Amino acid sequence: MEPASLGVILDSDVVSEAERQHLNVAQFLKQIVQTIGEMEAALCAITVAELARGIYRADAALPVYPITDGTAELVGKIGAESSAAGVIIPFDDLLIGASALERGYAVATRNLRHFQKIPGLNLVTR
Numbered sequence: 001m002e003p004a005s006l007g008v009i010l011d012s013d014v015v016s017e018a019e020r021q022h023l024n025v026a027q028f029l030k031q032i033v034q035t036i037g038e039m040e041a042a043l044c045a046i047t048v049a050e051l052a053r054g055i056y057r058a059d060a061a062l063p064v065y066p067i068t069d070g071t072a073e074l075v076g077k078i079g080a081e082s083s084a085a086g087v088i089i090p091f092d093d094l095l096i097g098a099s100a101l102e103r104g105y106a107v108a109t110r111n112l113r114h115f116q117k118i119p120g121l122n123l124v125t126r
Contacts, residue, residue: 005039005100005104005105005106005122006039006040006103006104006105007039007040007041007042007103007104007105007106008032008036008039008040008041008042008100008105008106008107008108008124009042009043009044009047009065009096009099009100009103009105009106009107009108010032010041010042010043010047010062010107010108011047011093011096011107011108011109011110011111011115012047012050012051013109013110013111014032014108014109014110015028015043015047015051016051017110018031029041029062032108035108035124035126036106036108036124039105039106040063040105041062041108042062042063042064042065042103042105043062043063043064043065044064044065044067044095044096044099044100045064045065045066045067045099046067046092046095046096046099047096048064050092065099065103067095067099068102070102071095071098071099071102074098074101074102075091075094075095075098078094078097078098078118078119079091079094081119082117082118087117089114089117089118090114093111093114093115093118094118096115097115097118097121098118100121101118101120101121106121106122106123106124107121107122107123107124108123108124108125109123109124109125110125110126112125
């Protein structure tokens with residue numbers, strides 16, 4: 001799906017895959033730009049929490065967005081609506097998705113199963 005977004009929040013599995021491919025930060029960022037074009041790529045604070053050891057070791061040059069009051073409100077709204085419809089979204093993925101939605105970003109992920117359950121969220125896959 002082509003994103004109609006201002007930027008892309010990278011999910012931890014995208015970063016982990018780059019690590020498995022032994023890509024350095026420059027190679028990883030080049031690969032991201034080839035995938036998403038000229039949009040801004042960023043990390044959600046939850047993604048950093050999931051990858052803290054690897055991110056600090058890689059010295060990645062990406063902005064890290066905090067979880068804000070707005071993020072928390074989106075998480076509550078989406079979580080409640082999804083739960084009422086019988087749809088379960090893992091909390092960490094819901095936080096990452098809400099962080100992206102709050103900023104008008106897409107999420108780059110290989111985990112379509114969870115993120116496609118978040119209404120209005122654009123996904124970038126390879």
